[in-house]
Amino acid sequence: MAQTRVRFAPSPTGYLHIGGARTALFNWLYARHTGGQFILRIEDTDRKRFQADSLQDILDSLRWLGLDWDEGPEVGGDYGPYFQSERLEIYQHWADWLVEHGHAYRCYCTAEELAEMREQQRAAKQKIGYDRRCRWLTPEERAAREAEGRAWVVRLAVPLEGSVTFHDAIRGDITYENALLQDAVLLKSDGWPTYHLANVVDDHLMRITHIMRGDEWIASVPLHWHLYRAFGWEPPVWAHLPVILNPSGKGKMSKREIRRPDGAVIPVYVRQYREMGYLPEAIFNFLSGIGWSLDGETEIYDRETAIRAFDISGVHPSPAALPADKLLWMNGVYIRELEPDDLLQRLTPYLSQALSLPEARLLEDERLRLLLPHVQERIKLLTEAADLLDYLYIEPVIDDLKALIPRKTTPEQVREGLSRAIQALESLDDWSEAAIEKTLRELAADLGMKAGQLFNPIRVAVTGKRVAPPLFVTLRAVGREATCRRLRAALARLDNSVHTEQASL
RNA sequence: GCCCCCAUCGUCUAGAGGACUAGGAUGUCAGCCUUUCAAGCUGAAGACAGGGGUUCGAAUCCCCUUGGGGGCACCA
Numbered sequence: 001m002a003q004t005r006v007r008f009a010p011s012p013t014g015y016l017h018i019g020g021a022r023t024a025l026f027n028w029l030y031a032r033h034t035g036g037q038f039i040l041r042i043e044d045t046d047r048k049r050f051q052a053d054s055l056q057d058i059l060d061s062l063r064w065l066g067l068d069w070d071e072g073p074e075v076g077g078d079y080g081p082y083f084q085s086e087r088l089e090i091y092q093h094w095a096d097w098l099v100e101h102g103h104a105y106r107c108y109c110t111a112e113e114l115a116e117m118r119e120q121q122r123a124a125k126q127k128i129g130y131d132r133r134c135r136w137l138t139p140e141e142r143a144a145r146e147a148e149g150r151a152w153v154v155r156l157a158v159p160l161e162g163s164v165t166f167h168d169a170i171r172g173d174i175t176y177e178n179a180l181l182q183d184a185v186l187l188k189s190d191g192w193p194t195y196h197l198a199n200v201v202d203d204h205l206m207r208i209t210h211i212m213r214g215d216e217w218i219a220s221v222p223l224h225w226h227l228y229r230a231f232g233w234e235p236p237v238w239a240h241l242p243v244i245l246n247p248s249g250k251g252k253m254s255k256r257e258i259r260r261p262d263g264a265v266i267p268v269y270v271r272q273y274r275e276m277g278y279l280p281e282a283i284f285n286f287l288s289g290i291g292w293s294l295d296g297e298t299e300i301y302d303r304e305t306a307i308r309a310f311d312i313s314g315v316h317p318s319p320a321a322l323p324a325d326k327l328l329w330m331n332g333v334y335i336r337e338l339e340p341d342d343l344l345q346r347l348t349p350y351l352s353q354a355l356s357l358p359e360a361r362l363l364e365d366e367r368l369r370l371l372l373p374h375v376q377e378r379i380k381l382l383t384e385a386a387d388l389l390d391y392l393y394i395e396p397v398i399d400d401l402k403a404l405i406p407r408k409t410t411p412e413q414v415r416e417g418l419s420r421a422i423q424a425l426e427s428l429d430d431w432s433e434a435a436i437e438k439t440l441r442e443l444a445a446d447l448g449m450k451a452g453q454l455f456n457p458i459r460v461a462v463t464g465k466r467v468a469p470p471l472f473v474t475l476r477a478v479g480r481e482a483t484c485r486r487l488r489a490a491l492a493r494l495d496n497s498v499h500t501e502q503a504s505l
Numbered sequence: 506g507c508c509c510c511c512a513u514c515g516u517c518u519a520g521a522g523g524a525c526u527a528g529g530a531u532g533u534c535a536g537c538c539u540u541u542c543a544a545g546c547u548g549a550a551g552a553c554a555g556g557g558g559u560u561c562g563a564a565u566c567c568c569c570u571u572g573g574g575g576g577c578a579c580c581a
Binding site for chain 2: 009010011013043045046048049107111114125127128129151153155168171174175176177180181182184185186187188189190192194195198199214215216217218219220240242243245247249250251252286289290291292293295296297298299300316317318319320321322323324325326327328329330332336374376377378379380388406437440441444450451452453454455456458459460465466467468469470471472
């Protein structure tokens with residue numbers, strides 16, 4: 001059997017969508033599984049919707065996910081060009097060919113005429129659709145219109161009767177009545193092709209063996225089928241992937257950012273996931289599990305494992321809601337599996353941005369390395385790390401003094417605890433975790449307080465947060481001087497508040 | 506409106522007529538651990554959309570209903 005050749009054919013009308021990424025991923029997996037080629041083709045025939053920065057985003061996002069292409073932009077290949085905008089003569093040639101062989105015809109209708117036709121159809125409650133008026137033009141009528149210099153499009157002359165049955169590798173046989181089909185436009189009046197023509201011509205010329213794409217394309221397969229037949233070409237294998245639905249399960253995944261009832265933002269572009277601190281390997285793993293599963297048991301697996309196991313026959317046809325909470329969990333799993341150095345490398349750009357610090361300074365900061373393992377098991381997104389580390393670089397602000405007072409603890413106890421902690425820590429010779437722990441535990445016992453009653457106020461005083469990495473390593477990282485300074489500051493605020501806020505405390 | 510596709514826990518899924526008392530994961534809840542929060546460990550609740558067939562036997566096959574999704578452009 002000939003080598004497998006699959007393609008991902010995005011349109012540069014927007015950033016790479018998560019659903020598009022899944023389509024690309026499945027194609028890529030199949031190419032790698034079969035040892036075939038994965039081709040990237042840019043379908044830029046819609047000049048109205050073209051967005052200049054989207055092409056770069058698509059390339060960047062695919063590379064970020066590790067979906068490398070064997071032929072396509074910036075890579076080349078033997079079947080180029082890979083931009084449809086550079087293949088216009090090819091489409092025009094084949095459009096002419098179809099007209100000459102009676103499979104297509106020139107239609108001279110203007111947009112106004114078509115609008116009027118639809119209006120009449122609506123009024124008469126007839127079926128809406130092109131009535132093929134130009135299909136039946138006599139040679140004389142045609143010549144007259146050409147002589148007038150009227151603009152024309154090329155339309156496919158679909159059979160009026162009969163039906164098409166084609167096979168879908170995921171869904172089986174699907175039948176459409178020809179009578180329901182439109183004489184679709186193949187070549188626009190500006191000489192550019194529509195999707196239908198360009199797609200069929202390119203897939204054939206590029207020797208594509210399998211078409212895997214979103215199932216919103218199913219309805220246009222009959223048209224393509226007729227095109228292949230008119231050309232006398234062998235159609236590839238079709239496999240229509242289930243669409244990804246919104247996390248709510250309602251409707252196809254939005255094209256733009258969506259918001260959950262609880263206010264959480266569900267990103268839809270790959271770049272948004274990257275910005276939020278998702279790992280590419282987590283996205284890869286996650287996406288592969290929508291509409292396909294490795295074995296029904298294993299959730300976490302690497303790309304080699306997925307490549308080995310992937311097959312079109314394992315793709316199941318039903319639409320799936322994007323399980324956003326599962327992705328978050330999975331990202332946490334991948335973060336926890338990272339080697340410390342790797343984690344630091346990946347974290348640095350996010351920290352640098354959040355804390356406005358140069359990356360170099362972060363990379364050489366030993367205190368960061370000390371805290372890193374503890375941050376690692378507490379974050380599910382790379383962007384969450386800053387909140388667990390910022391007190392290393394900025395003096396904490398305690399907005400709410402109540403945060404200093406644990407439950408079942410009096411302000412007096414806290415004041416006593418902080419005050420004694422300062423004394424004990426200032427005179428501590430050995431600023432190690434073990435020594436700090438021993439000191440503070442003994443102090444708590446001495447004061448007759450539970451560990452938390454003493455530790456929690458210290459945590460808040462030193463980090464400004466109720467939630468932070470474990471206390472002793474945190475104090476070690478922050479350093480004796482800063483620790484004691486912050487404890488004193490907290491104590492002072494507490495003393496100060498006795499007069500002004502006593503009632504509320 | 507017409508056409509097409511789809512249908513297992515809230516969600517992602519396993520399930521190719523008997524191995525199903527329907528498995529895994531996530532999420533939720535409870536407990537343990539514990540200096541906070543996580544992580545980890547235990548445990549619990551939670552699904553074959555409904556109705557007809559076919560068959561000795563149906564989550565699995567067929568039909569209908571219902572529900573969901575998609576398509577009907579000189580967009581892809």
